[in-house]
Amino acid sequence: MAEAVRHDKTARQLRLLSDALDSGRLGPVRRLVNTLSPAEIGNLLESLPPGKRQVVWGLVDPEDDGEVLVHVGEEVRESLLADMDTDEIVAAVEDLDIDDLADLVEDLPDTVIDEVLKSMDRENRERLEQVLSYPEDTAGRLMNPDVVTVRADTTIDVVLRYLRLRGELPEHTDHLYVVSRRHQYLGRIALAALLTHEPGTAINKLIDDEQPAIDVGETAGEVARQFSDHDWISAPVVDDNNILLGRITIDDVVDIIREEAEHQALSAAGLDEDEDLFSPVRRAFRRRLIWLSVNLCTAFLAASVVGQFEDSIAKLVALAALMPIVAGMGGNAGTQVLALMIRGLALGQIGASNVGVLLRKELSVALINGLVLGIGLGLIVLIWFRQPGLSFVIGSALTINLLTAATGGVLVPITLKRLGFDPALAGGVILTTLTDVMGFLSFLGLATLILLR
Amino acid sequence: MAEAVRHDKTARQLRLLSDALDSGRLGPVRRLVNTLSPAEIGNLLESLPPGKRQVVWGLVDPEDDGEVLVHVGEEVRESLLADMDTDEIVAAVEDLDIDDLADLVEDLPDTVIDEVLKSMDRENRERLEQVLSYPEDTAGRLMNPDVVTVRADTTIDVVLRYLRLRGELPEHTDHLYVVSRRHQYLGRIALAALLTHEPGTAINKLIDDEQPAIDVGETAGEVARQFSDHDWISAPVVDDNNILLGRITIDDVVDIIREEAEHQALSAAGLDEDEDLFSPVRRAFRRRLIWLSVNLCTAFLAASVVGQFEDSIAKLVALAALMPIVAGMGGNAGTQVLALMIRGLALGQIGASNVGVLLRKELSVALINGLVLGIGLGLIVLIWFRQPGLSFVIGSALTINLLTAATGGVLVPITLKRLGFDPALAGGVILTTLTDVMGFLSFLGLATLILLR
Structure with missing residues (x-):
């Protein structure tokens, strides 16, 4: 794996740095840090817990401060800025390229922005104001007005x-x-x-x-x-x-x-790309709580489906042990289709002209897998519980749920995108809710109809 | 969303192209295709189902054939190459840069490689052989020997x-x-x-x-x-x-x-980045089947845990409806930690020196969320089933499972990486197995101990 190597190199620096920090000798830390490029220093700061992060930040050559700030995520940036006074911030950012400065500006306190603007010559100030007049995430914000x-x-x-x-x-x-x-x-x-x-x-x-x-x-x-x-x-x-x-x-x-x-x-996990690996607990827990609460609501939806079949489960308690298998397999199959769809949508490869073909393909794949895995699962259940009827029910329910997963995997992200939502953010939750509900419903429903009448 | 726009533009081309293809007028298709860059043509070919893909591929200016082949995924490349005879392939690739040619070579039939080598002058042949002598995914394979x-x-x-x-x-x-x-x-x-x-x-x-x-x-x-x-x-x-x-x-x-x-x-979904959106069903189903089979085994593991508590479920059937909530919430919480860890590991930000801090942070977040959500869940269950004991059991089990998720979310990817496995590939399966097993075990176990003795 390519990543392993990056890991090795940065992790080695990290270990050296940690050892030096722990020993309290700041000279070697300073020397080590200042052999690195601003992007590398940024990466290193992101991998340090708050206390050590502030110490190392204090040792970075002030000349690099601005570039380092450009290279860290928003949350980490805020924690670094919190450690600097106005003069330091002004000194750090005034030599940045206009596009980098524009990128930073919104994270700076207003008083600092005023100071920075005052410290610039008229031409650069006008250039900065021009760049800032364009909305974020547009070409205007990314450009550098300095051209030959x-x-x-x-x-x-x-x-x-x-x-x-x-x-x-x-x-x-x-x-x-x-x-x-x-x-x-x-x-x-x-x-x-x-x-x-x-x-x-x-x-x-x-x-x-x-x-x-x-x-x-x-x-x-x-x-x-x-x-x-x-x-x-x-x-x-x-x-x-x-x-x-x-x-x-x-x-x-x-x-x-x-x-x-x-x-x-x-x-896909309800997190933001600016999330700091070491963000304070009080901040991290709140953000996670929102996501988990959304998931709790969908879990109740699935649980209420199971609740409808309490009588059946009371009569045949094996259903309780087997029902998560059907639901979970649907979730796994759906996630595969979803991952392909999200990539395809991001690359603009999916439109009205090919959705039909895709859906047919995924339904075919799901049908074959449903039959193969359904028969396999049925046989195992037959050996385990010695009830041919139960065997038939779980095999059929699995096939139904894989077909549901294929349909949802194709249509959920497309629908989300068309409605203006981010399929990567909401697709997984909606899809697994669908496969959970359909998994429980098909398995417990078929069991009630066929085995328990 | 930035992606939306790419979608819009490529999707628009796709629609135009599809309309033209459907109408059978190939002239406009050819004109449209040949206004695009090779990378854009590659993207477009990837978004076409097999039949249309071959038609459009036949219309691409032969001069661009080589560059287009460089810009598509392996699976799509194979489908395009299957349509060309040796002479066409040789003509397409002989003008490519050495690094691009090296990238293609392993997908070409041996007879074609011989022809390509024969068609090159000695200097370029030696350069190609030199580049090919380095292992894939190394600098040697990426470099172009043509320097000034x-x-x-x-x-x-x-x-x-x-x-x-x-x-x-x-x-x-x-x-x-x-x-x-x-x-x-x-x-x-x-x-x-x-x-x-x-x-x-x-x-x-x-x-x-x-x-x-x-x-x-x-x-x-x-x-x-x-x-x-x-x-x-x-x-x-x-x-x-x-x-x-x-x-x-x-x-x-x-x-x-x-x-x-x-x-x-x-x-993370057990797929390969070279997967063709439209890969033939017989090929796609086999690859998915392997992944789903692995997941089926882990699902049985979780089911067997539930099987141990059949007596308890028979006595209190509400347990069956509620147990997926505890298991599922653990999976959601674990996935969040895992996503952060996989990014951190890829950036080399995680090593022996900060695992302890991370684990403490994630356990704190999990404890707070476990208490907040556990109390919330307990209250809802109290209203639903009017059994304070059940309320207490599900709240405690949720807290235990969130703590398990945090521990697993931090330690599973690190351990996988240390053992030389790809945490992005196997991390999710292992972690959700852990949270499923622990979710069922803690909830049904506590219920058995506290409510049903």
Whole structure:
């Protein structure tokens, strides 16, 4: 497993750090921490319990503070900010790129935001305010307004002279953008093209106008999709009038992809991707309580179905032992279909045109598995309880519940999505409620009809 | 939701395409398909059922065939390759980059591989054989040997002349690599630096030797971690003697990150990330059957616990209706802890030094939730059945099972990982078996001891 290695390396750092912390020698801790990149420091801070976290945070080179804050989850960020005074925060964030700063701003106290704005020069302040004027999770919020532009009616020669005069380029600049007099986006020129063509070449001969610009209102998810579908390193962002506003780079896209994946994995358990591994008990318990309460309600629904059959269970108590098998197997089968559907929906692979085919496929799979497992389960029950009728009932109920699971597995996430809900968040609860209820109902119902009349 | 938009856009293409396909007019389909990037075509093919998939695949511009094959999952790839003859496959793959070709090779029939090797010139054949000599999922397999190198004892001037002579640079080249006479990696020079410094500047003044090279044996997961921790666009790959072998680029890393996320999401349901949404029923049912059989065994384990208490259930049949609540709530609570732990383990944030703190935190959360929900559940049961003893038993059993869930949620994934198993694959099954068994045991056991003696 690839993860194992990451584990090994970070865990090794963690162990070294813990040992040094426990021994109270902070010198080695400081040296160790400051060999790491801001993202690595962020990861390390996230893996430390509150007390140690504050100690290590105090040892991080103040120059890295801002970048580290960018690289931790919201909950951890709040705990780190709580340890800093206004001056420290202002010093930490004032050198950040505009897009990173915009990302942080909403977590900063208002007084700090005022100070930060005051400490910036007018141009940067206006840029920040512009970025902040776009809604979260849109291209406008992700972009960095710091771009290098050139005009079409010039030559490589002139551009090279301009670049040498300018000095450094913004990080991850792989293209210069060609704009019109009114700053409209016309196309891009690869740095590689500037290097591989003769100095006299006209810029307009090198323009690549094939890459579409990203609309400033595009969602983060759509931006990520375009980047990975087209293997972009960076892309220009424009407004409705095609005026160039800024540039999005692949490093931010990688963060979006990671966050989306975490969101999907954690929301299935009713958790948020910003959840701190060590969040205080009083905070963690409340969030979990809400989720468990929802599940308690659905559990009562299933229990009330069982309650309807108390007479049958009293007559044939084996039903009580066997009924969780039928319900649980439905849940397992449904979860498999659901996982495939959630991936397919996230990739946009599922629409009205193929739902029918998918449902038929899943029903076929469920029918075959229902028959195979139903016969197997029936035989085991026959050996265990020596009642052919019970055997037949449990086999049939299992088949019915696997068919229910297939139907629900396909239709529940699609319906949720169509209604505007997140299938990854609510799909599992609804589906297992369905398979629990149907599992109990089919098994206890068939038993009552066939065995106990 | 960000996903919704991707859904919208791809689903729209899908709908257009389906309509065109259904109407039998292949001209518009071909035009539509060939406006898409290879990755988009791949995504579209994955969302088509087998019959339509073959039709659309036949319409893809042969020039894009190779790139499309690179961008689909293994199962879909096999179905596409099955439709092509040897000549078509050779034509499709011979222009691919070495790293992409290496990725495909294992899915090609042996006769095709021979033909492909024959069609390549000696240099590329040797490069391919070199890449293939490294194990899958290592840096060696991901790298592209096509890199631009320069020597340290020269000036920008000379390099520019060399580059203009050379013409195009390999895709995503953001740095040139500086090597010694023996081709040892010495450092890198940003294209931006070449553009922003005076032509007379010595190359050795521009060398950035801070970025460590990637070892050819490094795992794909560790490569991805380094890229995202350091915001790299590309990185050099070296062997044990520091000889430069090739270069890994961010687009491959993005694919790794996506695959890891899919692996984590699907393996929890016993599925493979290469699973085709439309895989043939005979193939899909077998894979699901294995997983469901494993779950059937664990369900029997839980059922046998219930079987031990048949006498108690016969005396107090309400137990049958209530016991799934206790078991199910434990499963829900455990799944929450498990989700957090799996993320933490994947990020390397959990080690011997913090397991104790985590376990204490989760036990505290479970205790509080157990008491709150236990009292709530007890009150509802009191109203429903009017038996204070039963109320007390179910509240206590719930608390015990939530504590079990917390302990298992922390320790099961850690133990699996330590034993070399994938916690995302097996963690859920083991944990829910534990909470089912413990849920039934604590509830029925306490009821027997307290109510039925």
